[in-house]
Amino acid sequence: xxxxxxxxxxxxxxxxxxxxxxxxxxxxxxxxxxxxxxxxxxxxxxxxxxxxxxxxxxxxxxxxxxxxxxxxxxxxxxxxxxxxxxxxxxxxxxxxxxxxxxxxxxxxxxxxxxxxxxxxxxxxxxxxxxxxxxxxxxxxxxxxxxxxxxxxxxxxxxxxxxxxxxxxxxxxxxxxxxxxxxxxxxxxxxxxxxxxxxxxxxxxxxxxxxxxxxxxxxxxxxxxxxxxxxxxxxxxxxxxxxxxxxxxxxxxxxxxxxxxxxxxxxxxxxxxxxxxxxxxxxxxxxxxxxxxxxxxxxxxxxxxxxxxxxxxxx
Amino acid sequence: xxxxxxxxxxxxxxxxxxxxxxxxxxxxxxxxxxxxxxxxxxxxxxxxxxxxxxxxxxxxxxxxxxxxxxxxxxxxxxxxxxxxxxxxxxxxxxxxxxxxxxxxxxxxxxxxxxxxxxxxxxxxxxxxxxxxxxxxxxxxxxxxxxxxxxxxxxxxxxxxxxxxxxxxxxxxxxxxxxxxxxxxxxxxxxxxxxxxxxxxxxxxxxxxxxxxxxxxxxxxxxxxxxxxxxxxxxxxxxxxxxxxxxxxxxxxxxxxxxxxxxxxxxxxxxxxxxxxxxxxxxxxxxxxxxxxxxxxxxxxxxxxxxxxxxxxxxxxxxxxxxxxxxxxxxxxxxxxxxxxxxxxxxxx
Numbered sequence: 001x002x003x004x005x006x007x008x009x010x011x012x013x014x015x016x017x018x019x020x021x022x023x024x025x026x027x028x029x030x031x032x033x034x035x036x037x038x039x040x041x042x043x044x045x046x047x048x049x050x051x052x053x054x055x056x057x058x059x060x061x062x063x064x065x066x067x068x069x070x071x072x073x074x075x076x077x078x079x080x081x082x083x084x085x086x087x088x089x090x091x092x093x094x095x096x097x098x099x100x101x102x103x104x105x106x107x108x109x110x111x112x113x114x115x116x117x118x119x120x121x122x123x124x125x126x127x128x129x130x131x132x133x134x135x136x137x138x139x140x141x142x143x144x145x146x147x148x149x150x151x152x153x154x155x156x157x158x159x160x161x162x163x164x165x166x167x168x169x170x171x172x173x174x175x176x177x178x179x180x181x182x183x184x185x186x187x188x189x190x191x192x193x194x195x196x197x198x199x200x201x202x203x204x205x206x207x208x209x210x211x212x213x214x215x216x217x218x219x220x221x222x223x224x225x226x227x228x229x230x231x232x233x234x235x236x237x238x239x240x241x242x243x244x245x246x247x248x249x250x251x252x253x254x255x256x257x258x259x260x261x262x263x264x265x266x267x268x269x270x271x272x273x274x275x276x277x278x279x280x281x282x283x284x285x286x287x288x289x290x291x292x293x294x295x296x297x298x299x300x301x302x303x304x305x306x307x308x309x310x311x312x313x314x
Numbered sequence: 315x316x317x318x319x320x321x322x323x324x325x326x327x328x329x330x331x332x333x334x335x336x337x338x339x340x341x342x343x344x345x346x347x348x349x350x351x352x353x354x355x356x357x358x359x360x361x362x363x364x365x366x367x368x369x370x371x372x373x374x375x376x377x378x379x380x381x382x383x384x385x386x387x388x389x390x391x392x393x394x395x396x397x398x399x400x401x402x403x404x405x406x407x408x409x410x411x412x413x414x415x416x417x418x419x420x421x422x423x424x425x426x427x428x429x430x431x432x433x434x435x436x437x438x439x440x441x442x443x444x445x446x447x448x449x450x451x452x453x454x455x456x457x458x459x460x461x462x463x464x465x466x467x468x469x470x471x472x473x474x475x476x477x478x479x480x481x482x483x484x485x486x487x488x489x490x491x492x493x494x495x496x497x498x499x500x501x502x503x504x505x506x507x508x509x510x511x512x513x514x515x516x517x518x519x520x521x522x523x524x525x526x527x528x529x530x531x532x533x534x535x536x537x538x539x540x541x542x543x544x545x546x547x548x549x550x551x552x553x554x555x556x557x558x559x560x561x562x563x564x565x566x567x568x569x570x571x572x573x574x575x576x577x578x579x580x581x582x583x584x585x586x587x588x589x590x591x592x593x594x595x596x597x598x599x600x601x602x603x604x605x606x607x608x609x610x611x612x613x614x615x616x617x618x619x620x621x622x623x624x625x626x627x628x629x630x631x632x633x634x635x636x637x638x639x640x641x642x643x644x645x646x647x648x649x650x651x652x653x654x655x656x657x658x659x660x661x662x
Contacts, residue, residue: 042318043316043317043318044317045317046317046318046320046321046350046352046353047317047318047321047325048324048352048356050325072325072328073329073609073610074329100328100356100359100360101355102358102359102360102362102363103355103358103359103362249362251366252362252363252366253362253366254365254366256362
């Protein structure tokens with residue numbers, strides 16, 4: 001028997017997305033990972049995006065089954081293997097935002113908040129951004145987003161999505177050490193990015209998603225097996241160039257985009273961290289760099305992630 | 315209006331690529347400020363896209379002008395690019411998918427050569443597609459600038475070359491105006507612009523953006539008919555250009571769906587181009603449907619029939635039967651081969 005089509009209404013930060021799907025893995029995924037985001041009374045809300053995920057047509061239901069993503073009656077992507085459907089939904093929702101939410105300057109970066117201070121973690125793919133993001137979440141940081149920094153050009157606040165964290169390959173095993181096992185979804189092998197696992201954000205992050213945060217720090221990170229934790233201050237102009245390069249709609253927003261990116265780097269300080277110890281990296285993010293040293297190698301901390309205790313910043 | 319209804323309007327306007335046009339329309343009706351912010355922000359997001367397109371268009375216009383004026387190539391902007399460059403106010407917010415230009419047949423080779431030397435490259439095509447474009451269609455294979463990523467369609471004809479009843483591009487090339495910026499670029503005269511839009515729309519076989527395209531014609535006519543000789547010029551050009559059926563249909567649905575005011579004598583003039591009873595009986599309900607709404611959620615089961623009628627009509631109009639059948643077979647075989655698909659859009 002064919003599974004029945006269900007409609008779900010996900011409130012993720014500023015967006016409400018209608019997801020219509022008959023794919024059981026997506027239905028299961030939404031019930032577990034979006035448990036706290038599902039709207040009970042969709043009729044009362046303005047729906048931003050209408051999305052559907054359906055299995056492939058005819059033969060493609062049984063032979064190499066496929067998942068297809070539709071937005072607003074059109075199909076922006078090629079189908080993917082059916083087992084990747086939940087990841088496809090996440091990628092699709094990212095695509096919706098980067099293409100249709102130009103009320104924000106959108107930067108490819110993780111965003112988190114602690115004690116009212118927001119940070120942007122920017123890094124190229126594969127440099128441990130999501131791992132660090134997951135670790136910070138385990139240490140009580142509030143997750144805004146693991147992929148997209150949404151910055152309002154008028155207020156310069158970052159807006160959160162509190163959607164699942166997308167972990168890849170080795171990061172999955174690593175993150176199992178510090179995040180509750182119940183938050184991990186089914187592992188999806190052989191995607192374009194390798195093995196993927198979606199990790200549900202903690203309840204408080206979801207509950208407070210509507211609270212935006214000012215940007216106090218921009219963090220550029222790189223995982224490096226040889227460095228325990230190396231920290232360096234980043235020049236404002238370099239930070240600006242990095243933000244621009246990693247932005248999805250900087251060019252499209254034109255002067256608004258430039259003014260916004262410029263104000264971000266003026267207001268926030270920027271650091272570069274190379275690390276192999278997550279705990280040290282977190283300390284470095286919180287404390288910044290040792291002002292006494294002249295920008296050369298500083299900030300070597302040592303501690304085991306398991307023994308790490310949280311000190312509230314003074 | 316309920317939140318649900320408002321979000322349907324956004325979704326539907328997005329489907330027709332008309333989101334950015336909602337702002338001037340809502341402002342004219344004096345309802346913009348009453349709309350909830352959730353609604354407004356989608357329109358404003360699209361407005362950013364529109365403003366950016368305009369900026370890119372002006373930039374490309376400068377590049378093309380520099381290149382073509384040096385080589386004495388004549389070029390005419392068509393459709394979206396023309397509406398924006400001539401600054402037709404009621405076309406504010408109208409998005410375009412690429413820049414269309416018309417170049418006289420004898421200058422096509424020079425123009426293509428020059429464009430390719432300056433970074434405009436053909437998208438990857440099979441040999442069949444390339445041949446199809448050049449021999450059967452009305453344009454050379456689409457160009458994209460390798461760095462700026464803007465897309466350019468260079469037309470040498472109004473309708474596919476294989477049609478012997480298409481309008482002669484030379485006639486349209488005599489109905490042009492210079493752009494006021496002394497770049498040497500031209501656009502079609504008002505009556506030619508309207509006729510060109512109508513001919514294009516009624517030679518389509520897919521009508522996903524039919525609502526938008528008909529609305530273009532409504533807006534153009536409303537704007538141009540303020541000039542006293544517009545209707546007279548339209549009828550005069552119609553005599554020499556042919557394809558009167560297209561304008562017959564255009565006027566018919568502009569009146570039915572948008573209550574456009576058209577002088578009685580013009581309506582009467584176009585009556586002679588009404589298609590035969592059988593064709594009219596098949597196409598009229600189909601056109602009424604696609605011009606009111608074909609947003610998928612509004613479609614009933616029977617509507618697929620209308621879309622099929624128009625799909626076949628469009629293809630039969632565009633290609634002679636002897637060419638159409640092999641073409642459709644080739645295309646469907648091609649589609650079955652998964653190795654030859656385009657690169658997917660990038661996902662994160």
